[in-house]
Amino acid sequence: MDATKRQRYEKIAEEITKLAGGKDNIQGIAHCATRLRIVLKDNDLADLKAMEDVDLAKGVFVAGDQVQIIFGAGLVNDVYEVVADYNNMKNMSLSDLKTVANQKMNPLQRIIKALSDVFVDIMPGILAAALLTGLSGVLGNIEFVQNNATLYGITTLVNIASGAIFGFLPLAVAYSACKRFGGRPILGIVMGCIMLSGSLADAYQAAQGLVEVTTLHIFGFPVELVGFQGGIIVALLMGYVTAMLDKFFERKVPEVVRLLVSPLLTTLVGALLLFTVIGPVGRGLSSGLTNVLVWMTQNLGLIGYAVFSGLQQLLVITGLHHILGAVEAQLLADTGRNFLNPLMSVAIIAQGGAVLGYMLRHRDNVKIRELSIPSFISVLFGITEPALFGVNLRYRYPIIGGCIGGALGGVVVYLTNLAALGFGTTVLPGIALADPSGNGYVNYIIAHAVAIAAGFIMTMVLGGFMDKAPEQAASAPAKAEEKKDDAPAIVPAETAQPESFYGYANGTILPLEQVKDETFASGVLGDGVAVIPSEGKIYAPADCVVTNVAETKHAIGLMTAGGNEILIHIGVDTVKLGGKFFTALVKDGDSVRKGQPLIAFDLEQIKKAGYETAIPMLFTDAPDDMTLSKETAGAMSTQTKVAEMKKA
């Protein structure tokens, strides 16, 4: 890497570091074949959009806890070296990086974070579909609309548009999960397509016994050819597995045949695992959970109702709630009264209450408002995915508040003996389904009011205990600003004043004449002192302003409070290192106090690279009417006075 390139990369390093939220926000840096990977403390502090405009960067995206910047093969190695140097984080492997990323959270937090990341990525699609579903639900219930050919046509199209993403949600989830866990997204899509392949029986129809299911026998084990519609858990697992397989085969398959063989193996092994292990396990979980909940409502009375409506939204997270439609149909067929519908409806509205509670606690945060309002609206139409994944689950405690609200709503449903006469819609449009007998409509409204209020209040209360972290984060920058205030900027004198200068390094003083560089030794750049350093750091010799840190960081220009211009030059000819082994601890324009560290450098490495390490400090603009008295021998530390500028 020559110096020109090096400088270009340094600029890139500086920009990336700034856009990543500063050095403090960077926890680790590594690179793969084409991408620079950075683990951040808080991804929200990074400006990903602006990063795309960084010189030579070809793209930026977030995968997991890593911000990944595409530079391309070869180039990335050089850029990495400079960026890592710049941030003092060399020699991290990809697995180190993952460890750093994972250390941030405990396992449960990691799972929730991963789940939330997966859904945040596909949220725009879900949100659009959710609101359209609400719209088509309302339109579908208006008789006038149904009787007008044009309006009916439009409603039907809205219905198709809204239903599609939910029908293919496993595909979207497999895609997003595969991407989240570091696999190539297209392989996640392929896996999603397999799950929903037209050659498989539709899961909903199969659940209701409407279609024949073919069973294959592989090594004696039965494999049912049923699709995974609504199989969110399976899709999540498959996304993860696909990503792992992809990464594994990309590593192991020889490069010559990699493009041909690696995706093939990933898809083949993934599909086999899907049908033999992951699919059956996921499905077992689904029906097990659902059956337990339904059994409770039928046998445990009030407690059963409360538990069902309290936990029903957790089924939504896993995607298992779609199965409940079959149960509702069965209930209606058997008894004519569907009590699950109002239970689900109160569970849903309670999550809406939780969203409102969270939003109120963070009413100053525009991002949260933007997310919360449409989420709440879609809740009104019975769709909770945006609220759950966008807000409640993501910030953890609102989901608890919402579940408690749902449970209380369930109690009211039990006490008022509420039921529905149909199924398919809930909350606002759902009122049309309520059984009017025994003040059904009024009770429906009361149950929902209790649920939303309880969800709202519980979230507010829980937030009081569990919401400390964001508040602390908010107060931290304020503190930083205060600090700046009590350290007023240094204003150098207009003309050079008499001033004392202290040791700018720890080591042994050397007369300037003995520095092995003609330019410095001759004093042509100005009179001064020199030091043979014993440690890799230089300090401010007096209160001063940093006028110029050389791009190669081997030299620094200072303007002292007394108006004296100083150049400190670390080593001889070290400009040729192009910044390697040097780290600037201050930047141009900084006010620094006497004794404050300015530049750190790797003394041993510089010696090893064959450079003289003597550090001259020169007064480059001393007026003719001033003279410099200076020490020429002895030890130097930040406590020893090494030079004094006096009137001649």
Add this chain to the structure above:
Amino acid sequence: MKQFTYTITDPLGIHARPAGLLAKVAKGFGDTVVTVTKDGTTVKASQLMKLMGLGVKQGNVVTVAAEGPAEEEAIAAVEEFFRTNL
């Protein structure tokens, strides 16, 4: 005013040492002011820190100008310095 443009050939550009030497040269002409311009930023060649701050690298094109009573001598000396050192 006298001026010339110059493409830096030194692989290390105008770093601390040549900047110091150039500042020395530029200071030697009394009231005559020598300036260096790169990408629209102009600094006095006599000011070492400003000169370093320009960050002139190999391949950069700079415009050097001298203005004042001794501008002929100044521009000649500075041009000589650039050709020899940069």
